[in-house]
Structure formats: C-alpha cells, structure tokens
Amino acid sequence: MELRKRTHEILEGGAMADRAGKRINLFIQALILLNVVALALETVKSVHDRAPVLFRGFEVLSVAVFSVEYLLRVWSCVHDERFARPLAGRLRFAATPMALIDLLSVLPFYLPFLGMDLRFLRLLRLFRLFRIVKLARYSEALRAFGRVLSHRRAELLSSLFVMLILLVLASTLMYYAENAAQPERFTSVPAAMWWGIATITTVGYGDIYPVTSLGKVLASCIAVIGIAVIALPTSILVAGFLEETKKANAPARTCPHCGKEWKE
Numbered sequence: 657m658e659l660r661k662r663t664h665e666i667l668e669g670g671a672m673a674d675r676a677g678k679r680i681n682l683f684i685q686a687l688i689l690l691n692v693v694a695l696a697l698e699t700v701k702s703v704h705d706r707a708p709v710l711f712r713g714f715e716v717l718s719v720a721v722f723s724v725e726y727l728l729r730v731w732s733c734v735h736d737e738r739f740a741r742p743l744a745g746r747l748r749f750a751a752t753p754m755a756l757i758d759l760l761s762v763l764p765f766y767l768p769f770l771g772m773d774l775r776f777l778r779l780l781r782l783f784r785l786f787r788i789v790k791l792a793r794y795s796e797a798l799r800a801f802g803r804v805l806s807h808r809r810a811e812l813l814s815s816l817f818v819m820l821i822l823l824v825l826a827s828t829l830m831y832y833a834e835n836a837a838q839p840e841r842f843t844s845v846p847a848a849m850w851w852g853i854a855t856i857t858t859v860g861y862g863d864i865y866p867v868t869s870l871g872k873v874l875a876s877c878i879a880v881i882g883i884a885v886i887a888l889p890t891s892i893l894v895a896g897f898l899e900e901t902k903k904a905n906a907p908a909r910t911c912p913h914c915g916k917e918w919k920e
Contacts, residue, residue, distance in 0.1 A: 660731065660732045660734070661732070661735050663728050663731070663732040664732035664733065664735040664736070665677065665735075666680055667680070667725070667728060667729055667732065668729075668732075681794050684721070684725065684790075684794070685794050687718060687722075688790050688791055689788075689791075690718075691718050691784070691787045691788075692785075692787065692788050694711060695784055695785070697711075698711055715765070716765075718787075719765040722758065722761055722762045722787070722790075723762050725758070726755075726759060726762065729749070729755065729758065730750060730755070731746075733745065733746060733749040736749075754792070754793055757786045757790060758790065761784060761786040761789075761790060764784060800897070800900050800904075801897075803900060804893060804896035804899075805896075807899075808893065808895075808896045811892045812889055812892055812893075815885070815888040816889070818885060818888065819856065819886075819888075822856060822878075822881065822882070822885055823849060823853065823856060824845075824849075826852045826855070826856065826874075826878045827845050827848040827851070827852040828845050828848070829874050829878075830842065830848050830851060830852065830866065830871060830874060830875070830878075831844065831847075831848040833870045833871040833874055834866050834867070834871045837867050837868050837871070838867060841864050842864070850864060851864040851865070852878070855875060855878055855879055856878065856881075856882035858879065858882060858883060858886065860879075
C-alpha cells in the first residue's frame with residue numbers, strides 16, 4: 657500500500673509534486689512533445705525513409721512508457737477518495753476524460769495484433785494525436801481553460817445556438833436572393849451554408865459571393881452582424897479567464913473549525 661500511495665503521489669501530484677514527481681512529469685511531457693514532432697516528421701517521406709527503424713523504435717518505446725503510466729494510474733487511483741472502491745473506483749477512474757485520452761493514445765498500437773481491418777487501423781492511427789492532449793494534465797493554463805469551458809458551458813452553448821440561427825437564416829435568404837443568378841453555386845440552402853460560414857466567421861474565401869444587388873446588401877448586413885456574434889464566445893471566455901485569475905490570486909484563509917485552507 658505504501659508503494660501504491662507513493663505512486664499515486666508521484667503521478668497525480670501536479671504542481672504540488674515533490675522532486676521525483678516533477679522529474680517524472682517533466683520526462684512524460686518531453687516524451688509527449690517528441691511524439692508530436694515524430695508524428696509530423698513521419699509524413700515527410702524523405703525524412704521517414706532515412707530512418708524508418710528509428711521511428712518504429714521510438715513509437716514502441718513511447719507506447720511502453722505511456723502504457724505503464726496508464727496502468728500505474730489505474731492501479732494507484734484508489735488513494736483518491738473519489739475512486740476509493742477497489743473495482744468500482746478503478747472503473748470510474750478509467751471512464752474519466754483524461755484516463756480515456758491516455759487509453760486512446762496507446763490503443764492504435766495494440767489493435768493490429770487483434771487482426772483488425774487495415775483501413776480502419778489507418779484511421780485509428782490519428783488517435784495518436786491524443787497524446788498532445790495529455791499535456792493538459794501537466795499544464796495549469798490548460799487546466800484553467802478546461803475549468804472555464806466547464807463553468808461557462810451554458811453561455812457558450814447559448815452563443816453557439818445564436819450563431820446557428822444566424823447561419824440558417826443567412827443561408828436561406830442568400831439562396832433565394834442568388835439562386836436565379838448563380839444556380840450552379842447557390843444550388844440549395846445547405847450549399848449556401850458554406851458561404852454563410854465563411855461570411856459569419858469573417859474569413860471570406862471569395863470562392864462563392866453574391867452578384868445581385870439584393871445579395872450584396874444582405875451579405876453586407878450579415879457580415880456586420882457576424883462580427884458581433886463571433887465576439888460573443890470570445891467575451892464569455894475572457895470573462896471566465898478573469899474570474900479564474902481572480903480566484904487563483906485570492907488570498908488563502910484557514911478554516912477555524914477544520915484547519916484547512918480555503919480561498920475567497
């Protein structure tokens with residue numbers, strides 16, 4: 657039990673980890689970043705063909721480290737009061753988002769041994785990108801971003817709903833304004849949604865654009881409204897980050913009853 661508790665402290669200590677924990681966390685972070693670099697370099701044929709064995713060896717080493725890390729986290733998670741029950745607690749831990757990301761980051765390596773379809777396996781190899789998401793466990797900034805998304809999800813969903821309504825409305829109006837003049841481009845409302853997305857997000861690729869007077873007036877109004885709508889989620893996230901920063905910088909106090917620290 658002492659070994660299991662020590663393992664849990666090292667792996668889950670985060671910013672409060674001791675020297676050993678910080679070194680191991682730093683090693684895993686470096687390995688994750690190297691995996692991202694290797695994943696990118698593998699797509700450069702001239703680089704990959706020079707040392708295919710090196711890339712394969714690094715992949716095997718990385719999967720071994722990440723697999724051991726995952727198993728140790730599942731084994732030691734019972735020292736967290738949320739997962740204290742031996743079996744049910746470990747299953748509950750395995751279903752948490754970060755544990756699922758840990759599993760998905762190594763799963764594509766083992767699936768070929770099960771004789772699965774190669775086309776499906778090539779698609780699953782994209783799951784290796786989940787390794788970069790593992791950095792969220794070690795980055796306070798990424799954890800803060802996750803907390804902001806969680807706390808502000810209602811407001812963000814509301815702004816997304818407003819954007820969806822504007823997209824449907826803009827695409828429908830533009831279809832009826834431009835279909836007669838450009839039947840090969842504005843073929844339907846769903847086809848006009850590509851123009852709507854590019855306009856509302858202020859990207860404006862220019863591959864589809866209105867040519868009628870009514871279409872140009874509508875496009876001008878939609879573009880201006882789109883700027884305001886896109887600013888909604890940005891302002892929500894900024895407000896959330898300011899709130900998180902205020903909480904993080906709030907002075908800690910000690911409860912007179914239990915002696916634990918708490919923040920305003």
